[in-house]
Amino acid sequence: MTAAHHHDVFQALADPTRRSFLKLLADKEMSIAAITNEYPITRTAVNKHLQVLSEAGLVTKGKIGREMRYKLKPAxxxxxxxxxxxxxxxxxxxxxxxxxxxxxxxx
CATH class of the missing domain: 1.20.5 (Single alpha-helices involved in coiled-coils or other helix-helix interfaces)
Known part of the structure; x- marks a missing residue:
């Protein structure tokens, strides 16, 4: 997959784990570590799901200190x-x- 590749919203929402990430991020900004603590999957898997959500424009990310933090972008x-x-x-x-x-x- 190239950096220019973007996932569409429907493709991003097709996965139940990604849909649950959006619910988790609806009211708060969270780090990858905090999200990983909520799921029985690896940090790498969490990161890949967040990448898809980010490419679909469903989450925003920003670095605070050494942490990358994510939050829902509902538009x-x-x-x-x-x-x-x-x-x-x-x-x-x-x-x-x-x-x-x-x-x-x-x-």
Whole structure:
């Protein structure tokens, strides 16, 4: 993978570990060491996941002293929200059908 390669938001969110990282970083900035302490995976694996999130623009990183610290950057999640919003009509239709079915069964 080249330095110019960027992951898209959907690819970054495809992994459950990365999704949990975003939840962990939602309210606080954390170092790689602190994140590693939260998971049963190696520091190298944590670093690779953070790299993908960073390349997708979902986290920002900054050096404080000798530590690299990460925090959530939620703006790219708007792309996911917009994409999901398109499908809400289908969910609403299905829920309406379910409601009609349940109410018809009660009569």
């Amino acid at each position: 790219p999640l708007l792309e996911v929200k917009d994409w999901l919003a398109f499908f809400e009509i289908y969910w609403d239709e299905q829920l309406d059908k379910l409601q009609q079915f349940v109410e018809a069964d009660d009569e």
